[in-house]
Amino acid sequence: MTSSSSRHMDSSAAATTTMPRPVVRPKRKKVLVDYLVTFRWIPAIFVALPLSALIHLCIYIGGVLASIKSEERRRREHEENVAKVVRRLKQRDPKRDGLVCTARKPWVVVGMRNVDYKRARRFEVDLSAFHNILEIDTERMVARVEPLVSMGQLTKVTCPMNLSLAVAPEFDDLTVGGLINSYGISGSSHIYGLFSDTVVAMEVVLADGRVVRATKDNEHSDLFYGMPWSQGTIGFVVAAEIKLIRIKEYMRLTYTPVRGTLKEIAQAYADSFSFSFSSSSRDDAGGDSKKQQQVPDFVEGMVYSPSEGVMMTGVYATAEEAKKKGNRINRVGWWFKPWFYQYAQTALKRGEFVEYIPTREYYHRHTRSLYWEAKLIIPFADQFWFRFLLGWLMPPKITLLKITQGEAIRNYYHDNHVIQDVLVPLHKVGEVLEFGHRELEVYPVWLCPHRLFKAPVKAMVQPEPGFEQHPRQGDSSYAQMYTDVGFYYAPGAVLRGEEFDGAEAVRKLEQWLISNHGYQAQYAVSELSEKDFWRMFDPSHYDHCRRKYGAVGTFMSNYYKSKKGRKTDKEVREAEAEAIVEAAAAEADAAE
Numbered sequence: 323m324t325s326s327s328s329r330h331m332d333s334s335a336a337a338t339t340t341m342p343r344p345v346v347r348p349k350r351k352k353v354l355v356d357y358l359v360t361f362r363w364i365p366a367i368f369v370a371l372p373l374s375a376l377i378h379l380c381i382y383i384g385g386v387l388a389s390i391k392s393e394e395r396r397r398r399e400h401e402e403n404v405a406k407v408v409r410r411l412k413q414r415d416p417k418r419d420g421l422v423c424t425a426r427k428p429w430v431v432v433g434m435r436n437v438d439y440k441r442a443r444r445f446e447v448d449l450s451a452f453h454n455i456l457e458i459d460t461e462r463m464v465a466r467v468e469p470l471v472s473m474g475q476l477t478k479v480t481c482p483m484n485l486s487l488a489v490a491p492e493f494d495d496l497t498v499g500g501l502i503n504s505y506g507i508s509g510s511s512h513i514y515g516l517f518s519d520t521v522v523a524m525e526v527v528l529a530d531g532r533v534v535r536a537t538k539d540n541e542h543s544d545l546f547y548g549m550p551w552s553q554g555t556i557g558f559v560v561a562a563e564i565k566l567i568r569i570k571e572y573m574r575l576t577y578t579p580v581r582g583t584l585k586e587i588a589q590a591y592a593d594s595f596s597f598s599f600s601s602s603s604r605d606d607a608g609g610d611s612k613k614q615q616q617v618p619d620f621v622e623g624m625v626y627s628p629s630e631g632v633m634m635t636g637v638y639a640t641a642e643e644a645k646k647k648g649n650r651i652n653r654v655g656w657w658f659k660p661w662f663y664q665y666a667q668t669a670l671k672r673g674e675f676v677e678y679i680p681t682r683e684y685y686h687r688h689t690r691s692l693y694w695e696a697k698l699i700i701p702f703a704d705q706f707w708f709r710f711l712l713g714w715l716m717p718p719k720i721t722l723l724k725i726t727q728g729e730a731i732r733n734y735y736h737d738n739h740v741i742q743d744v745l746v747p748l749h750k751v752g753e754v755l756e757f758g759h760r761e762l763e764v765y766p767v768w769l770c771p772h773r774l775f776k777a778p779v780k781a782m783v784q785p786e787p788g789f790e791q792h793p794r795q796g797d798s799s800y801a802q803m804y805t806d807v808g809f810y811y812a813p814g815a816v817l818r819g820e821e822f823d824g825a826e827a828v829r830k831l832e833q834w835l836i837s838n839h840g841y842q843a844q845y846a847v848s849e850l851s852e853k854d855f856w857r858m859f860d861p862s863h864y865d866h867c868r869r870k871y872g873a874v875g876t877f878m879s880n881y882y883k884s885k886k887g888r889k890t891d892k893e894v895r896e897a898e899a900e901a902i903v904e905a906a907a908a909e910a911d912a913a914e
């Protein structure tokens with residue numbers, strides 16, 4: 323079954339009999355927007371790429387200027403900016419003004435939602451000044467940062483110090499505020515959980531202008547557990563203290579090819595990192611203990627087809643080890659290098675291999691190719707000549723892609739394209755891969771394990787009830803092992819020119835998730851009705867926090883923000899009126 327160089331599940335006969343067949347659809351007639359999408363590479367190369375380079379230069383200069391500010395000045399600016407947020411919130415007149423949200427432009431955010439609530443009446447609060455790293459505290463091992471600090475900005479500062487966020491999501495442009503209030507994950511989440519699990523403290527501005535510090539065990543611990551997944555509908559995070567870990571200069575990465583049915587690939591993926599997991603605890607697994615040798619520091623899986631995948635496990639390594647004679651160093655960050663997902667795929671031909679990648683380059687390995695989405699935007703951008711000539715300009719900024727796409731192309735993507743991350747219990751990965759093959763047929767599929775910790779409250783996202791009584795592979799008494807399964811690309815039906823109903827496919831996926839204790843990442847387009855939204859996410863603790871911290875009546879509700887489609891005036895008025903009634907009820911409750 324398992325050779326030294328690859329894992330081959332000897333079951334090709336079983337594969338053909340049990341493999342779910344993708345749904346066959348009628349052919350679709352091409353329309354104008356198909357051609358606009360086909361030739362999107364023209365504005366992408368001639369407009370988006372040069373402007374992206376300019377933006378990167380501005381960001382770089384901004385970063386240099388920010389880094390020469392003294393810590394004292396950054397702290398002072400932070401206090402002034404918090405005071406501005408408080409003043410702005412106090413200016414709001416509930417009878418005249420809309421519900422509160424941030425002033426971040428919809429085309430600036432990385433997520434794929436339409437952010438339709440920003441096309442209706444609203445009361446915006448500008449958080450754009452909050453982009454400073456306030457402190458890197460190497461004694462407490464925390465980074466105190468403002469919410470608009472991006473992952474690229476942070477790794478640039480921490481990696482040279484051999485430090486990293488415990489969970490450092492791969493894509494450079496993701497921000498701390500978005501990752502806490504929505505969702506965030508990385509290849510180390512099988513140890514540390516989601517991004518929000520690595521937060522030690524949050525400084526939050528509440529609806530009434532109070533500024534509180536919430537930690538796991540202070541008087542605002544309920545707020546601490548209420549903020550993740552709340553989408554900024556309880557309060558504004560204006561600073562966060564985030565756990566740091568010690569790292570080494572290189573990642574020793576093992577690529578293991580796997581062949582078999584989707585269920586067998588899922589099992590090989592689980593075996594790649596969780597063979598002796600239950601014995602390790604949240605903190606000791608990342609240290610220098612013996613257990614670290616058993617549990618890799620980084621894990622990711624890529625499923626390339628219904629019968630092939632490559633599993634990758636990484637362990638931090640010193641420069642001394644990486645540079646030893648005979649070891650191979652791969653600088654994946656160089657602009658002309660093959661795109662990471664394509665390079666990893668070569669393991670299917672080469673067999674298992676090991677190499678060393680500089681740690682920061684490893685963290686951001688999927689940035690240049692936007693995972694694999696860049697192939698759809700500039701189909702030849704992965705070619706050798708393009709990488710050499712223009713690879714250094716990649717990727718086009720998501721912001722510019724959004725600005726240049728227009729409504730027709732955006733709707734086209736909703737219908738003919740899938741970008742969804744779904745979080746499912748590890749033991750369900752095989753099933754969701756089969757579901758995905760049947761309904762979406764999107765490849766590659768990204769697999770990234772993450773622990774889902776049991777919280778002392780009924781948080782929006784929780785492990786399966788009673789999982790600890792029947793622990794499965796990767797589970798411990800305090801956390802269940804989940805996996806982020808990322809479906810991003812044009813579905814097989816679309817590539818074959820068949821009809822495909824993206825909204826219907828997402829609806830089916832959401833129903834599957836509700837039935838299987840899974841969750842949809844909140845940056846992705848959602849088709850959920852309000853009832854189903856609250857069947858997927860537990861409202862108990864969220865509602866408690868909204869009422870206790872005065873968010874009802876001021877901040878939009880989570881579903882109102884998530885709901886797809888332009889809001890009518892009537893909907894907006896109803897939400898505002900409902901908020902005022904609910905706020906009065908909440909005040910009466912508090913007075914009792």
Ligand SMILES: Cc1cc2nc3c(=O)[nH]c(=O)nc-3n(C[C@H](O)[C@H](O)[C@H](O)COP(=O)(O)OP(=O)(O)OC[C@H]3O[C@@H](n4cnc5c(N)ncnc54)[C@H](O)[C@@H]3O)c2cc1C
Pocket residue numbers: 424426430431432433434449469491492493495496497498499500501503504505506507508553554555557558559560692844845883
């Ligand atoms: C191409 C692409 C690549 C991606 N790569 C990754 C990845 O590698 N890893 C990963 O984990 N995810 C990834 N994602 C998904 C990503 O996690 C989400 O988009 C996430 O929400 C962060 O995006 P953002 O920083 O733009 O946040 P935003 O979209 O700006 O914010 C997300 C939510 O949080 C709220 N919010 C933001 N700041 C605050 C604040 N200060 N206080 C209160 N509420 C706030 C916003 O109102 C919004 O509701 C990717 C998405 C795409 C499209």
